Amino acid sequence: MAKTHLTFTLNGQQVDVLVEPRELLIHAIREQLQQTGSHIGCETSHCGACTVDVNGESVKACTLLAVQAQGAEVLTVEGLAEGGELHPVQEGFMQEHGLQCGYCTPGMIMRAYRLLQENPNPSEEEIRYGMAGNLCRCTGYQNIVKSSKAGAAAMAAG
Ligand code: FES
Numbered sequence: 066m067a068k069t070h071l072t073f074t075l076n077g078q079q080v081d082v083l084v085e086p087r088e089l090l091i092h093a094i095r096e097q098l099q100q101t102g103s104h105i106g107c108e109t110s111h112c113g114a115c116t117v118d119v120n121g122e123s124v125k126a127c128t129l130l131a132v133q134a135q136g137a138e139v140l141t142v143e144g145l146a147e148g149g150e151l152h153p154v155q156e157g158f159m160q161e162h163g164l165q166c167g168y169c170t171p172g173m174i175m176r177a178y179r180l181l182q183e184n185p186n187p188s189e190e191e192i193r194y195g196m197a198g199n200l201c202r203c204t205g206y207q208n209i210v211k212s213s214k215a216g217a218a219a220m221a222a223g
């Protein structure tokens with residue numbers, strides 16, 4: 066199948082890759098650009114393991130064709146830390162142990178990141194509602210909620 070050039074910004078860096086028209090964004094990110102932090106769980110838009118930020122919105126990267134990201138700003142979990150310092154949301158997940166096997170964690174962190182950009186001080190109910198599209202089969206979600214709250218507190222503390 067004929068490939069086409071795809072140019073977009075990934076974690077602050079301009080990238081240019083050749084993709085097939087049918088290729089999903091998650092595959093371009095993981096296989097062409099070797100950013101394997103974003104996971105593939107279901108590939109059918111149910112689990113949220115592939116959640117990334119596209120132009121300031123949470124997107125399940127298995128629901129988007131790679132070519133639809135032309136010119137976009139894409140942020141993955143690899144792009145959150147700065148200068149060797151974890152992002153407060155990552156710190157929150159570490160502090161409150163918001164994971165067990167860790168498979169859902171990159172997607173959870175990216176979703177929590179966007180949720181907190183939009184609502185810096187969410188209630189527990191708002192966190193649960195806001196993260197309802199991300200599934201975890203290990204934790205029971207309690208510590209994921211606590212982690213998101215800890216991330217919010219750390220962001221507020223600056
Ligand atoms: S892999 Fe994309 S939602 Fe499950």
Ligand code: FES
Nearest residue numbers: 165166201202203
């Ligand atoms: S920590 Fe295992 S799926 Fe969430």
